[in-house]
Amino acid sequence: MHVFNTIQAPAVCLGDDIDTDLIIAGRYLRTKDAQIWADHIFEDLDTTLHARLNGCIIVAGKNFGCGSSREQAAVSIQLAGVQAIVARSFSRIFFRNALNLAIPLFEVPDITCHDGDTITCSLETGKVTVQDESKNTMTYQAQPLSERMLEIISMGGLLPYIEKRMSFKAL
Amino acid sequence: MGTLSEQILGAEAGTYIDRQVDRMYVHDGTGIQTKLVWDRLGGKGVKAPYRVYVIFDHNTPANTSEVATLQRELRNFCKQQQFHFSDAGGGICHQYMAEGHVAPGEIIVGADSHSCTLGAFGAFATGVGATDMAGLWALGETWFRVPESIGFHLHGSFSRGAEAKDLALWYVSTLGMDGATYQALEFVGEGCAGLSMTERMTLTNMAIEAGGKTGLFYADHVTETYMAQYGTHCKHQQPQDPIYTREFDVVLDDIVPLLAVPHRVDSVVPVHKYADTELDQVFIGTCTNGRYEDLLRAAEILKGETVSVRTIIAPASRRTYQQALQAGVIDSFIDAGCILVPPGCAACLGTHQGVLGKGEVGLSTANRNFKNRMGVDASYFLSSVTTAAVSAICGVITDPLEVL
CATH class of the missing domain: 3.40.1060.10 (Aconitase, Domain 2)
Structure with missing residues (x-):
């Protein structure tokens, strides 16, 4: 019932417990200008990261997006051009925020990967393939998303999903 | 049936459910982001405005003109929508809710990660982001996975x-x-x-x-x-x-007095391991430890003493502040040389009222010591109120067991 394109992009690898303060610092939050968040993304973690994010897939360790509920963290990742996020695990508020923005998410508890490896992933199958420089490949099965989560992502996020729900209720 | 989460949500752990939410709240930071999403939704017809709370606490009173402008927009929106509203100085959202806006068995969602605080009342309370909250304003309900x-x-x-x-x-x-x-x-x-x-x-x-x-x-x-x-x-x-x-x-x-050391909340050691670490600032307050009992305990230690380090105290709410005033607690703080700031989040999020500088070391009763959170290139420890108060007097990290 769901049709998703396969995503293929180079990996940018991050460690464990990347908190939302590290994704976008509190001092940049108080604005409506979302570009500011994309411009300062990961500034307190690694100032070189920003330039490498466009067109990449983030591959993170466990507990990605822990800490503050700030949705600006997920918005900044999307605006920076990140195609998908693969992580050993996600913090649940970040997970919901990213899902609501229709960012493809893959939870793969045992993934190993290096910067620049080619990642191929599909929401339809939940398969995540890592291909290294020597063309060795390893395929993982991501934790399944619920029907609801897939529906929200396939519709383009929570806003279109709610619009549909509201129009049904109005009938 | 089962755990308290299962009892309140009415389903077994692991199942996905839709539930109407009894109360939903945002603060000045997440509130403006929620309104942004709400406007994109077309901005018509909040499902149950009488269940919506907007509580200004993060940057209060506004610290920049841009923040003041955003807050003005949100304040006007609240009046128009007839939401429950607490303006600057009313206190931290979780404490405001705890003062008569929570009941056991309720389902409560806040656009702040520490919304889990209200679980103390036997309510199922959890945090979400701005888009989920805009969805709640629209529908009055959301999906949950019943937790183990x-x-x-x-x-x-x-x-x-x-x-x-x-x-x-x-x-x-x-x-x-x-x-x-x-x-x-x-x-x-x-x-x-x-x-x-x-x-x-x-x-x-x-x-x-x-x-x-x-x-x-x-x-x-x-x-x-x-x-x-x-x-x-x-x-x-x-x-x-x-x-x-x-x-x-x-x-x-x-249980003994403990410290979380920079920059992880789970890097925890007994206080004596870092005894005599020089401090630049002590901060007592926040949604973790800024309530009346906390302030009273700090005042009992600080009474008649003088702090030897910059010590900032933020009551969690106006009510907390009033209780502390009436009990003479505030006098003890002022006499001891502490700095009182208005009820709210204050220094916790590193944007005002006690931001740390490069190389500075802080001790805070807050809940997070993430890198750069309370100031760029600063480091800070987390502790109890008692440890913070005795350390404020000594100017260095001090184990309460050594001095009390």
Whole structure:
């Protein structure tokens, strides 16, 4: 019932417990200008990261997006051009925020990967393939998303999903 | 049926459900982001405005003209929508809600990660982001995955120098920063009866620091007595043969004063390991430790003394402030040389009222010591109120067991 394109992009690898303060610092939050968040993304973690994010897939360790509920963290990742996020695990508020923005998410508890490896992933199958420089490949099965989560992502996020729900209720 | 989360949500752990939410709240930071999303939705017809709360606490009073302009927009929107509204100075959102806007058995969602605090009242309370909150404004309901639960069986009572915050730091370090991800923490056992609502809120507040969806206490006579002052009816709750994924027996008497060291909340050691570390700032307040009982405990230590380091104190709410004023607690702080700032989040989020500078070392009663959070290239430790107060007098990290 769901049709998703396969995503293929180079990996940018991050460690464990990347908190939302590290994704976008509190001092940049108080604005409506979302570009500011994309411009300062990961500034307190690694100032070189920003330039490498466009067109990449983030591959993170466990507990990605822990800490503050700030949705600006997920918005900044999307605006920076990140195609998908693969992580050993996600913090649940970040997970919901990213899902609501229709960012493809893959939870793969045992993934190993290096910067620049080619990642191929599909929401339809939940398969995540890592291909290294020597063309060795390893395929993982991501934790399944619920029907609801897939529906929200396939519709383009929570806003279109709610619009549909509201129009049904109005009938 | 089962754990308190299962009882309130009415379904077994692991199932996905839709539930109407009894109360939903945002603060000035997440509120403006929620309104942005709401406007994109077309901005018509909040489902249940009488269940929506907007509480200004993060940057209050506004610290820049841009922030003031955003707050003005949100304030006007609240009036137009007839939301419950607490302006700058009213206090931290979780504490404001705790003052008569919560009841056992309710489902409460806040656009702030520490919304889990309200689980202290036997409510199912958890945090979401702006888009989820805009969806709640529109529909009045959202989806949940009923969490599995980790059980903490509490026995005995705290001994000299240790308090609820030390237990909170202990469980975060025991579970790790992701040890409770997608799960709820439940505090049960005969040790709960001796814990005040303030202590319970300190414990549930930090569930998120272990990745937890919420932290819960079953409503009992302590909850009932607290609720009575706000005229809220309180039905007692009981565990019903809950099944926990993990269980811990905790003897409160064995808990000692602890510190979370930079830059992880789960890097926890006994205070004496860092004794004599020079401090540039001590901060007492926040949704973890800024309540009246916390301030009273700090004042009992600071009374008649003089702090030897910059010490900032932020009451959690206006009511807290008034209680402290009436009890002479504020006089003790001022006499000791402390700086009082308005009720709210204050220095916790590193944007005003006590931002740390490069190379500075702080000690805070807050819940997060992430890198750069309270100031770029600064480092800070987390502790109990008691440890913070004795350290403020000495100007260096001080183990309460050495001086009390």
